[in-house]
Amino acid sequence: MTTYVLLQHYWWFIISLLGAILVFLLFVQGGQGLLYTVGKTPQERNMIVNALGRKWEFTFTTLVTFGGAFFASFPLFYSTSFGGAFYVWMAILLVFVIQAVAYEYRRKPHNFIGERTYDIFLMINGVAGAFLLGVAVGTFFTGANFTVNQLNLANVGGDTTISQWTTPWRGLEALADYRNVMLGLSVLFLSRVLAVQYFMNTIDDKSIAGRSRRHLWFNAVPFVICFVVFLVSLMLSEGWAVNPDSGTISLEKYKYFHNLTAMPVVAGLLLAGILAVLAGIVLGLTNRGGRSIWFSGAGTVATVLALLLLAGYNNTAYYPSLADMQSSLTIYNSSSSEFTLKTMSVISVLIPFVIAYIWYAWRSMNRVKITREEMVSDDHLY
Amino acid sequence: MMLDTAVDFMQVVDWSRAQFAMTAIYHWLFVPLTLGLGFIIAFMETAYYRTGDEFWKRTTKFWMRLFGINFAIGVATGIILEFEFGTNWSNYSHFVGDIFGAPLAVEGIMAFFMESTFIAVMFFGWNKVSKGFHLTATWLTAIGANLSALWILVANGWMQYPVGMTFNLETARNEMTSFWDVLLSPVALNKFFHTVTSAYVLAAVFVVGVSAWFLLKKREQLMARKSMIIASVFGLVSACAAAFSGDRSGVVIAEVQPMKLAAMEALYDGEESAGLTVFGVLKPAEERTGNDEAFYFRFEIPKLLSLMSYRQADAYVAGINDLVNGNPNQGLMSAQEKMDRGRVAIEQLARYRQAKKENDAATMKEVAALFSPDTPQGREFLKNYFRYFGYGYLSSPQDIVPNVSLVFYSFRVMVAAGVFFLFLFAMNLWLLWKRREERYRPWLYVLLWSIPLAYLASQAGWIVAEVGRQPWTIQDLLPTVAAVSRIDSTSVMVTFFIFVALFTTLLIAELMIMTKQIQIGPKNE
Numbered sequence: 061m062t063t064y065v066l067l068q069h070y071w072w073f074i075i076s077l078l079g080a081i082l083v084f085l086l087f088v089q090g091g092q093g094l095l096y097t098v099g100k101t102p103q104e105r106n107m108i109v110n111a112l113g114r115k116w117e118f119t120f121t122t123l124v125t126f127g128g129a130f131f132a133s134f135p136l137f138y139s140t141s142f143g144g145a146f147y148v149w150m151a152i153l154l155v156f157v158i159q160a161v162a163y164e165y166r167r168k169p170h171n172f173i174g175e176r177t178y179d180i181f182l183m184i185n186g187v188a189g190a191f192l193l194g195v196a197v198g199t200f201f202t203g204a205n206f207t208v209n210q211l212n213l214a215n216v217g218g219d220t221t222i223s224q225w226t227t228p229w230r231g232l233e234a235l236a237d238y239r240n241v242m243l244g245l246s247v248l249f250l251s252r253v254l255a256v257q258y259f260m261n262t263i264d265d266k267s268i269a270g271r272s273r274r275h276l277w278f279n280a281v282p283f284v285i286c287f288v289v290f291l292v293s294l295m296l297s298e299g300w301a302v303n304p305d306s307g308t309i310s311l312e313k314y315k316y317f318h319n320l321t322a323m324p325v326v327a328g329l330l331l332a333g334i335l336a337v338l339a340g341i342v343l344g345l346t347n348r349g350g351r352s353i354w355f356s357g358a359g360t361v362a363t364v365l366a367l368l369l370l371a372g373y374n375n376t377a378y379y380p381s382l383a384d385m386q387s388s389l390t391i392y393n394s395s396s397s398e399f400t401l402k403t404m405s406v407i408s409v410l411i412p413f414v415i416a417y418i419w420y421a422w423r424s425m426n427r428v429k430i431t432r433e434e435m436v437s438d439d440h441l442y
Numbered sequence: 443m444m445l446d447t448a449v450d451f452m453q454v455v456d457w458s459r460a461q462f463a464m465t466a467i468y469h470w471l472f473v474p475l476t477l478g479l480g481f482i483i484a485f486m487e488t489a490y491y492r493t494g495d496e497f498w499k500r501t502t503k504f505w506m507r508l509f510g511i512n513f514a515i516g517v518a519t520g521i522i523l524e525f526e527f528g529t530n531w532s533n534y535s536h537f538v539g540d541i542f543g544a545p546l547a548v549e550g551i552m553a554f555f556m557e558s559t560f561i562a563v564m565f566f567g568w569n570k571v572s573k574g575f576h577l578t579a580t581w582l583t584a585i586g587a588n589l590s591a592l593w594i595l596v597a598n599g600w601m602q603y604p605v606g607m608t609f610n611l612e613t614a615r616n617e618m619t620s621f622w623d624v625l626l627s628p629v630a631l632n633k634f635f636h637t638v639t640s641a642y643v644l645a646a647v648f649v650v651g652v653s654a655w656f657l658l659k660k661r662e663q664l665m666a667r668k669s670m671i672i673a674s675v676f677g678l679v680s681a682c683a684a685a686f687s688g689d690r691s692g693v694v695i696a697e698v699q700p701m702k703l704a705a706m707e708a709l710y711d712g713e714e715s716a717g718l719t720v721f722g723v724l725k726p727a728e729e730r731t732g733n734d735e736a737f738y739f740r741f742e743i744p745k746l747l748s749l750m751s752y753r754q755a756d757a758y759v760a761g762i763n764d765l766v767n768g769n770p771n772q773g774l775m776s777a778q779e780k781m782d783r784g785r786v787a788i789e790q791l792a793r794y795r796q797a798k799k800e801n802d803a804a805t806m807k808e809v810a811a812l813f814s815p816d817t818p819q820g821r822e823f824l825k826n827y828f829r830y831f832g833y834g835y836l837s838s839p840q841d842i843v844p845n846v847s848l849v850f851y852s853f854r855v856m857v858a859a860g861v862f863f864l865f866l867f868a869m870n871l872w873l874l875w876k877r878r879e880e881r882y883r884p885w886l887y888v889l890l891w892s893i894p895l896a897y898l899a900s901q902a903g904w905i906v907a908e909v910g911r912q913p914w915t916i917q918d919l920l921p922t923v924a925a926v927s928r929i930d931s932t933s934v935m936v937t938f939f940i941f942v943a944l945f946t947t948l949l950i951a952e953l954m955i956m957t958k959q960i961q962i963g964p965k966n967e
Contacts, residue, residue, distance in 0.1 A: 114566055117558035120517065125550030127524055132547035135539020135615075142528025142535070143927035149529055150937050153522050154944070160518035161948050164510055170958040172951035210536070210614035213924070214792035216785060216834055221928035222536050222614070230933065396540045397610070397617040407548050414555050421559045421579070424571050 065304075067401035068391045069373065071133035074408060076368035078126045079197070080361040083247060085119040086193070087258045087353075088112050090251030090279075092159070092186030095179060098259060098271045105179070106167070106435050106442075111262045112255075113163040113442040114425060118418070120160065132404055136208065136394035137379055140223035144206050145196070145231025152192045159185035163442045187248065194247030196231075198240030200371040201294055201316070203380035205233065208387040226383040239297070242290040249283035250337075250360060257344050257353035264429035273349060280341045295320075300377035302390045309377055309388045319374045326369045333362030453931035455922050458530040461938045463908070465522050467901060468945045472516035472952075474900050477591055477638055478645020478680070479509045480584030484577075485672050491577045501665045502580075503568075504964035505649070508956060510565060515952045519945060530934065534915050534925035541607050541618045542597050545625075549593035556586030591641075592634050599630030602907075603698045604916050609828060611794055611813040616919070628694050633907075636687035639680045640903060643863050646677025647889075647896040650870060652960055654889035657880050662963055671874055678867035684860060689750065696751035696759070699917060701842060702910035704762045705849040707747060708736050712761035712769060718746035721854060724847050732763065762846070766839050777839035784834025787827040832914065835924040844912040852902040852909070859899030866892060 061069075091098075091112045099105035131138040142149050158181040165171045166178035205226040212222050227233050234240045256272035256279070263269070299315020302308070312318065320327040336359025344352035372378035377388035395401065435441065483505050490498035524546065528535050535542075563571060563579035571579070600606075606623030607616045618624065650673045656666035695703050703709075708724055709716065711733045722740025730736045748757040758772055768776030790809050797805035813828065814820035836842065870889065873879045879886070911917060915925040 114562050117517070117562065120521070121550070121554045121558040124521055124524060124554055125547070127528075128543070128546040128550040131524075131528065131535065131539055132543030135535055135543050138528045138539060138543070139532040139535035142525060143530070143532025143929070146529055146927070146929050146933060146937075149525060153525055153529075154940065156521055157518045157941075157944065160521070161514045161951070164514035165951055165955055168511070168955045168959070169962075170954040172954050173947065211791060211795035211798070213533070213537070213614050214788055214795055216788050219928065220835070220924050221533055221926075223532050224928055228930075230929070396543065397613075400540050400544055400618045403618065403621045404544055404547060407551065410551060414551060418555060418559050421563050424575065425562060425567060428570055 064398040064401070065392070067398060067405060068395045070405060071129075071395065071401055072372040072378070072391045073369070074411075075126070075130055075133060076365050076372070077361075078122060078129055079368050080364035082119065082122045082126050082193075083250070083364045084254065084357050084360045085115070085122055086190050086247065086251040087254035087357075088116045088119045089186045089190040090248075090253070090255030091258060092182040093190070093248075094252055094255055094275060095183055095186070098256065098268060098275060100267070100271070103432060103435055104265070104268055107263050107265060107268065107430055107432065108259065109163065109166065109179075109182070109442045110435070111259060111430050115258075116159065116163055120156065123156065133396055133401060134389070134391070134394045135396060136223070137389050140206055140208060140389065140394075141196075141199075141204070141379065143223055144225035145199075145204060145234070146225075147229070148192060148196055148231035148234065152189065152196065155185045155189045155192070159189070166442060186251075190251040191244040191248045194244035195234050195240045197247075197368075198237070198243035198290075199234050200368070200378050201243075201297075201299070201380075202234070202237050202239050203300070203382040203388075204231070205383045206381050206387060207384045208381070208389070239290055239293050242286045242293070245286040246283060246290055249279045249286060252279040253283055253337075253341060253344075254353065254356055254360065257340060257349065257356055260344065260349040261351070261353045262426060262430055264431045269349070273345060276341065276344045276349075280344075284338075300380040300385065300388050302375045302377055302388075302392065304375050304392065307390075307393060309380075309385050309390070311385070315376060316370050319370045319376060322374050323369070326366050326373070329362050330366035330370075333359045333364075333366055335359070337363060450931050451928075452923075454929055454934055455926050457931050457934040457938055458926050458929075459922060461530060461934055461941070462523075462526055464938065464942060464945075465519060465526060466904065466908070468949070469516065469519040469523055470901060470904055471897065471949070472512050472519065473591070474641030474644040475512045475648055476509065476516050476587050478642040478676070479505060479512070479648065480580075480587050481642065482645060482649055482669075482673060482676060483509060484581045484584050485676070486669075487577050487580050491573055497664070500964045500966070501669060504665070505669070506564065507959055508652075511952060511956050511959065513561070515948055518948065522941065530927050530929070531915065531925050532927035534920060537615050537920055537925070538601075538604075538916055540615055541600060541604075541624060544618065544621070545593040545597040545600075549590050553586050553590035553593060556582055557590060558586075560586065588638055591638055595634040595637055596625055596627075596630045598907075599627055599633040600624050601914075601916050602633070602911055603627055603629035603694075604919060608815055609813055609824075609831075611791070611810055614791065616916075628690075629698060632687055632691045632694055636684060636691055637903075639684040639687060640860070640900060642680035643677055643684055643860070644896040644900050646673040646680060646867065647863060647892050649673035650677065650867075651890045651893040654886040655960065656963070658883065658886050658890070663880070665964060667874065667879065670870065670879070674867045674870045674874065677863065678871065681860065681864045681867060685864065688857075688860065692750050693753065699911060700760045701762065701765050701844065702849070702906075703751060704760060704765060705844050705846045705910050706853045706906060707759075708846050708850045709733065709747070709759060709761040710736055710763050712759055712764040712772065712774075714748065714758045715745045715756045716747040716751075716759040717742040717744040718750065722850075724850060727847065730846070733761070762843055766843060777833065777836075777842050780830040780833040781836055781839065783827045784830040784832060784836075786834075787823075787831045788834040790823075790827075829918060832916065832919040832921050832924070835921050836913070841913055841921070844910055849906055849910045852905040855902040856899050856906060859895055859902075863892070863896070863899075 095105055095108055099108045162178040162181040166175050206223055208223050210222050213220050256276045259272045260269050295317040298311050298313050300309050301312040301315055337356050340352045340356025343355055372391050377390045379389035381387040483502055486498055486502040490502055560579040560582040564583050567576050605627050606620035608619050610617045650670050653666035653670045656662045707719055720741045722737040745755040747759055749755045751759055760774055764774050766777050768774050790812055794809040811817045812820055812823040913921040915922055
């Protein structure tokens with residue numbers, strides 16, 4: 061393996077890890093979607109919003125960093141997918157824009173559009189944000205309708221666009237593939253599972269804990285069904301394989317299943333991740349539900365990491381083109397140059413340090429649980 | 443049919459520009475206050491940490507509340523900017539993603555996480571973490587915000603002055619060859635210092651203005667006076683630094699973006715010993731053909747433009763007409779010549795494409811040698827042809843001229859406001875020292891009404907920087923027409939109006955909440 065290929069794998073791993081952490085942090089979105097389901101009184105809703113409000117920026121920042129890191133390491137994906145699946149990405153951006161202000165403004169006097177509107181913003185972001193991100197990631201396996209020709213730049217007077225989308229639906233066509241929908245629903249219900257586990261961990265309130273446990277059932281069951289449908293269909297479906305020497309792309313039956321067998325570590329990670337999520341769910345249904353978030357959270361990170369590694373590793377096109385197979389994006393043909401990847405790899409040494417201080421700050425802030433009394437204090441509240 | 447497509451394409455360029463400009467303008471309404479107020483809060487909390495005086499805690503918490511209101515909408519308007527590079531400017535993302543993406547990624551890893559982690563401690567940690575940890579969190583929030591500004595401004599600086607890269611013929615994109623050249627380019631450094639120091643000025647004006655309101659209302663007078671002292675000192679130092687970095691920027695612009703300089707001065711015919719127009723009223727664009735016809739009237743300081751741009755009172759400053767038509771006496775090539783040379787470079791790219799399709803290895807090798815900095819013909823070609831690559835996409839030499847009126851007036855608003863703020867802070871400190879502040883109520887009104895002026899100046903600065911460099915997304919290499927995503931104009935128009943409506947609603951909400959919170963004032967523990 062050359063240094064360049066190693067760096068391409070390293071950066072796909074970083075992207076996958078960021079994506080995995082992002083899916084875990086979507087518990088914030090899951091919780092927003094359950095705002096009026098788990099919180100029955102204004103005070104309970106305030107407790108929920110304040111519990112989530114101390115974490116929403118992590119999710120937001122991880123999304124932004126995920127985008128920035130993707131841009132830096134695989135710019136051709138950035139230019140192809142964002143410029144092509146315009147409607148989907150704009151919808152995702154829209155629902156994240158309305159989230160960012162909702163926490164700070166919802167209970168402030170003279171907030172112009174009222175607390176209820178901001179709560180609706182939170183719920184829209186909670187449901188649509190998680191679902192659409194899941195659907196978008198689904199296209200990593202199921203493909204999208206685009207062509208790529210870098211030398212289109214030479215078409216002076218003609219169409220110079222390098223990446224072209226071939227359907228007028230601009231990404232919305234992904235909703236027509238049931239596997240994308242299943243992954244979208246899996247992410248949505250998983251985010252809600254994680255959210256109620258987070259409530260049990262962070263909020264010191266019997267009513268909320270009771271309702272959280274009940275909603276763990278309601279969301280865990282559809283999550284497991286959707287995820288199993290997605291996973292089985294993925295294992296049975298064709299995948300886009302790339303010949304690393306020639307760069308030629310071809311269809312391969314059971315490609316993702318083959319990837320699992322070819323990469324036992326990834327298979328082990330996927331299995332361990334799924335078991336940890338299930339263990340977290342079972343634990344959440346017992347009286348020791350407060351710790352269940354750590355099992356399900358770690359399991360989520362492991363599962364999503366394994367799935368994204370399946371999408372890009374073992375000579376697989378991580379963004380297959382349905383319009384022109386040879387335009388499919390792989391970690392080889394879409395990455396930044398070796399110099400840029402190397403430079404960023406030096407900077408990525410900071411990542412463990414960043415994770416360490418996030419962990420320290422998180423632990424410091426979560427030592428004291430959120431209570432009803434705190435909701436009437438004068439401190440900064442959402 | 444062809445015409446319809448061409449019209450729609452030009453519309454999508456304009457709508458994409460409008461969408462990016464709109465989101466950038468909204469975002470920049472909130473960012474400068476975050477950058478500067480973060481430090482002002484940190485100064486105040488440091489005073490609390492050192493003295494243990496509850497007055498400082500109460501004061502810190504008040505300004506922190508305003509910081510939070512502003513910060514939230516800054517975040518909301520910021521996320522879309524990052525992704526618009528991909529959604530609206532997909533060719534751009536490919537053509538320079540190898541270089542441009544890296545600062546963006548570093549921004550996320552280094553700055554955004556620092557900011558978002560410690561802001562939660564800053565807001566919610568008063569009773570949960572130690573005083574020392576809380577103070578550290580406040581400082582790190584401010585530093586994180588400013589670090590994020592550093593990286594995005596490095597990226598922006600690179601767009602204005604692309605350095606540290608080479609063109610890869612195979613991938614048809616520019617690739618980074620020196621991270622340090624990108625980070626330490628004179629444009630990037632000046633841009634960073636000028637932008638953050640002017641942001642500190644805005645934040646200082648905000649604190650001084652709000653404090654003036656409290657003095658006018660005879661409420662919280664001690665808090666208002668002490669806040670004013672901190673903000674005025676911070677503002678005065680920042681305004682001096684902004685003036686210094688602004689002066690440096692002028693020198694750099696003269697060297698790397700002469701058209702922007704000519705537009706800033708509405709200088710149509712280049713001249714030696716060029717004077718600086720302090721103020722003037724421009725004639726309509728169609729009547730402006732030369733320096734004499736450009737203005738209804740103007741007030742000029744002789745030789746100052748030459749001196750400020752080239753540090754020589756008799757230096758030649760190129761005008762718009764020189765840059766469009768060329769001026770052999772001054773060694774200036776015409777835009778048409780640059781367009782021709784750019785097309786030669788693009789034709790070689792097309793030749794390579796054709797050769798690749800036909801598996802013509804000899805031609806591929808020949809063209810590759812032209813794009814290689816390691817061969818003599820490559821060095822010649824890159825210097826004389828590829829450097830004008832972007833000109834090849836332009837349809838007319840006039841395309842290189844930005845909107846002169848907008849740049850000219852914006853520049854004057856920015857500079858005049860900057861000079862005024864220097865005077866404002868100095869005067870205010872003198873009055874505070876003499877304890878005469880409250881006796882001069884009109885002065886307090888001046889301070890209060892300076893707040894919108896600071897925002898206007900801040901926006902004007904960005905208009906100079908960004909409108910002044912049109913039509914380039916990457917100076918000389920990629921104009922907007924070749925950088926845009928192929929989307930139908932209706933889609934971009936629809937999203938433009940959706941975001942205008944949303945951002946305007948949120949801006950109104952922000953202003954209403956902010957003014958109400960100021961009226962409420964600091965809360966007692």
